[in-house]
Amino acid sequence: MQWKSLWTKSKGSIYQSPAWAEARRISGDTPRFLAIKESGQLKAGLLYFERTKNLPLIGKVKFLFSEGNPLSLTEEGYNEILKKFKKVSKNFFYGINYPLVLFPLNKKLEEERYKKVTNHTLILNLSTSEEELWKGLEKKSSRWGVKTAEKNKLGFVPASNEKEISDFYNIYKETVKQGRFSPEKIGFIKEITKSGIGNLFLIKSNNIILGGGLILLDKNNKYAILNLTASSAEGQKKQAMPYLYWNLILYAKSQNLKYFDFGGYDTRATEGDKLYNINKFKGRFGAEIKPQYIYSTGLKYSFLRGLLDKSAFFKDMYFRKK
Structure with missing residues (x-):
């Protein structure tokens, strides 16, 4: 209930909604919730997912991804939750965030030293x-x-x-x-x-x-x-x-x-x-x-994207493998 309240108050995107968490769970991803509390109440949060994928030449890896902007009632809450996601991602192959195209949190993500890759839509x-x-x-x-x-x-x-x-x-x-x-x-x-x-x-x-x-x-x-x-x-x-x-x-x-x-x-x-x-x-x-930015918590995703951009074979294998 607290998550839904935070989502409503912060005008969160559908990608941070409980409904999206359930849809992605059914699709095979594992939903996780990061939270920052103050006086027992949520003041910031991030819905993210854990996924396992077979990468060409590398093998099976686990990585994290979040979609949409984090939820926060304060400006500093964005920085706190992004720091926390970066810390959690250290135990995985990489962690990435897809901020909203129209309202990207570029400044906050770059303040926390996330690495930017550019897609388009x-x-x-x-x-x-x-x-x-x-x-x-x-x-x-x-x-x-x-x-x-x-x-x-x-x-x-x-x-x-x-x-x-x-x-x-x-x-x-x-x-x-x-x-x-x-x-x-x-x-x-x-x-x-x-x-x-x-x-x-x-x-x-x-x-x-x-x-x-x-x-x-x-x-x-x-x-x-x-x-x-x-x-x-x-x-x-x-x-x-x-x-x-x-x-x-x-x-x-x-x-x-x-x-x-x-x-x-x-x-x-x-x-x-x-x-x-x-x-x-x-x-x-x-x-x-x-531009549709993707921000990674480290250098591995940027390196992987470089391979995808340079090799049509590698790119084809990446999207075909689960």
């Missing part, structure tokens, strides 16, 4: 009108795709039962298999939708699921994050994905959210890579490339 400002958002879509691809989907009479609806989630999950597993990544567990998707911190939306044709996407709703910070998407071959033909993305944008706007995060953008992807084509698709919706 795409952020769309939802404060403009629907008409302006539409104009932001690339005319010959995204706008054409949405109009084609409408001509094909596709439907955009929330998943309404476990069978629909299961049917979507089968499509998602096949999509992930083709991309050679490890899929989230179906229980993760169910928990996100059940808890209310996100929704699974489906694209249907004649009541047949062609694809869909799981969107996270960070209402405290006023933005939506696209977590995962998938489409069948038939869905690709009928332009299910442009239609899905456009309607997810409109849904986020209808929820009075200010920003839409497309869930990552790999600036290092080169032509011929699968991620390069994903970048091109995401980049056709009028969003802006923003």
Whole structure:
């Protein structure tokens, strides 16, 4: 109960919520809670996770990661909790923090001598009108795709039962298999939708699921994050994905959210890579490339990222291994 109170008072992100802890637990990660108390009451905290992974050439390692900004009622509380996480991480291969893209605690993390690595994502400002958002879509691809989907009479609806989630999950597993990544567990998707911190939306044709996407709703910070998407071959033909993305944008706007995060953008992807084509698709919706920082408690993660950036083989092995 104290954690939920701290989360509410500090306007924490969904990544620091009890619901996210449960979803990640179901997915296979072990949730842990760090706390700083004053007079018996929580004044700062950090939800983080323990994960075991097989690394190429290294073997099985245990590491820690936290998502979103720490929770704190005071400025000094951020420093205290970051110090504590750094200390705990010494017993693991590495510890990393993914601060919020829009509200990163760069100064605090750098004060505590965390090492910065830069990823990127795409952020769309939802404060403009629907008409302006539409104009932001690339005319010959995204706008054409949405109009084609409408001509094909596709439907955009929330998943309404476990069978629909299961049917979507089968499509998602096949999509992930083709991309050679490890899929989230179906229980993760169910928990996100059940808890209310996100929704699974489906694209249907004649009541047949062609694809869909799981969107996270960070209402405290006023933005939506696209977590995962998938489409069948038939869905690709009928332009299910442009239609899905456009309607997810409109849904986020209808929820009075200010920003839409497309869930990552790999600036290092080169032509011929699968991620390069994903970048091109995401980049056709009028969003802006923003830095997405990762802060590590030591040098091991920075070294690992250097290997990933330099070696396509090592990178492929890293994301394929659990």
